[in-house]
Amino acid sequence: MRLIILGAPGSGKGTTAVVLRDKYSLAHISTGDIFRSNIKAGTPLGIEAKSYIDKGQLVPDSITIGMVEARLAEDDCKAGYILDGFPRTLAQAQALDEMLAAKGEKIDAVLSIKVDDEIIKERVTTRRVCEKCGASFNVKFKPTKVEGVCDLCGGNVVQRADDTEETVAARLVTYYENTRPLIDFYQAKGLIVEGDNNVDSESCVRSIEEGLKALGI
Secondary structure, three states: EEHHHHHEEOOOOHHHHHHHHHHHOOOOEHHHHHHHHHHHHHOOHHHHHHHHHHHOOOHHHHHHHHHHHHHHHOOOHHHEEEOOOOOOOOHHHHHHHHHHHHOOOOOEEEEEOOOHHHHHHHHHEEEEEEOOOOOOOEEEEEEOOOOOOOOOOOOOOOEOOOHHHHHHHHHHHHHHHHHHHHHHHHHOOOOEEEEEEEEEEEHHHHHHHHHHHHHEE
């Protein structure tokens, strides 16, 4: 099973991806992780990507696509995977199709996580993150046992500087502008499966499972 998951910042996309990863024994491919591992390992693509990042510039599609292609060739992807954070643009989606077609493969479904903007704003502005291990908490929905202290590693739990209502609103506008063409692209292929995450991740996963079954997956 080869899946793509799409969702606005704060939609719970990452959490949903992890649940599906474990349920279907998929590799969870996060582009953020790919970038970090390539840069840390000093791969040619990582070095090239870092040169753009250090200048505050967007990394060209050719580099991102190259990293994704290398990651999908690893052994843990043979049984299937879920792509999280890629593709972000129509050009990337088309390049992914071409890359997979060259190997006789294709994407089986594209999961679109739906959450009302006001709920996203509330979730993000009340989110807290551990500075040490990166674990995510929420002062309203998932508070730490001890205020300001990570349940997992004991690190400091803080609010990220960009988790403000103004920043979230701007990120949502950017997301919708970039993602609408992607949704239309995959909708035309009959691959979109919607997951409603307005209530909780459990109901979201259930709606995705129903959608996958409807596609015969």
